[in-house]
Amino acid sequence: MIHHCFVVDARDKIVVQKKFWIITVDIRRVEEFAARVKESQVLLCEEIGPTKFIGKPLGRGVVILCAESFDEDNVLQDKLETVTQKFQQVLTYQLEFEEFMERLEDFVVTTLKVSIIGYGGVGKTTLVTLMSGGTPPRTYTPTVAIDIQKVEGARIGTYEISCWDFAGQDRFRKLWELYFRGSRIVLLVTDSTLENVLNSKDIIDLIRRKEIPAEVLAIANKQDLPGALKPSLVQRILGVRVYGMVAIDTANRAKALDIIREALRRATPEQVFHVERSDMAF
Ligand SMILES: Nc1nc2c(ncn2[C@@H]2O[C@H](COP(=O)(O)OP(=O)(O)OP(=O)(O)O)[C@@H](O)[C@H]2O)c(=O)[nH]1
Ligand SMILES: [Mg+2]
Secondary structure, three states: OOOOEEEEEEOOOEEEEEEEEOOOOHHHHHHHHHHHHHHHHHEEEEEOOOOEEEEEEEEOOEEEEEOOOOHHHHHHHHHHHHHHHHHHOOOOOOOOOOHHHHHHHOOEEEEEEEEEEEEOOHHHHHHHHHOOOOOOOOOOOOOEEEEEEEEEEEEEOOOEEEEEEEOHHHHHEEEEHHHHHOOOOEEEEHHHHHHHHHHHHHHHHHHHHOOOOOOEEEEEOOOOOOOOOHHHHHHHHOEEEEOOOOOHHHHHHHHHHHHHHHHHHHHOOOOOOOOOHHHOOO
């Protein structure tokens, strides 16, 4: 995720500083990076700790975006280009500075891929429809292969959520591992019956075997049905974090989105800055 934007002017003053997500960046690193861009006068992309810095000169100043290390360079470059053009408009009085600041977040939106897996009929498509603010279907229409849906009106930081809703029926299951790639979050949906939960454990094992570098969590869906296993029990069986859900109830939209927000928080690497003793002034 792009989590910060900075603009540094010709006199090394930071004239724009905007934070979009819980990650912290060390301002000194930003200043040092800005100095390197100024000196080289070309677009630079550097990884400093867990943060990817990308910056380009604008006049005698610099525009910088900070993102996470797995964010793709070409996507970041594209966003940097947009921000630079918009700031250029500020400098030429085509755009108000306040408007630039207000819209800045929109200029740096990228996509979070969430894979939704689980056996046929457990409620994956229902859950995606719920998150998108639609009316969840009451009849069962099995998904064919895969259905990709953007979740409108639900941004997390600068991420827009894209749900990859996989078909759960046997004949489609081979496709899953092909499409996991680039997924930050994998949501495993079960219908909270013992049989389905036990079967779903195999899916967790598959994910572990393939070493998919994603945050994996499970939804114990259909909690409204009699005999539904409690989320805490499902969690003990599956060994991943489990949330209870009734995906056919539209009142649960915010809850479903919060589960993803929470997962992303947990998937955000801790930022630890090491300060040399010689750099400290008391
Ligand atoms: N009672 C109840 N029914 C639900 C719930 N969530 C989904 N359903 C129903 O379960 C059925 C199957 O839902 P889908 O969302 O299509 O299932 P799916 O996991 O996408 O299935 P595949 O596409 O075949 O993998 C539908 O009839 C839904 O209405 C729930 O929380 N409670
Ligand atoms: Mg489906």
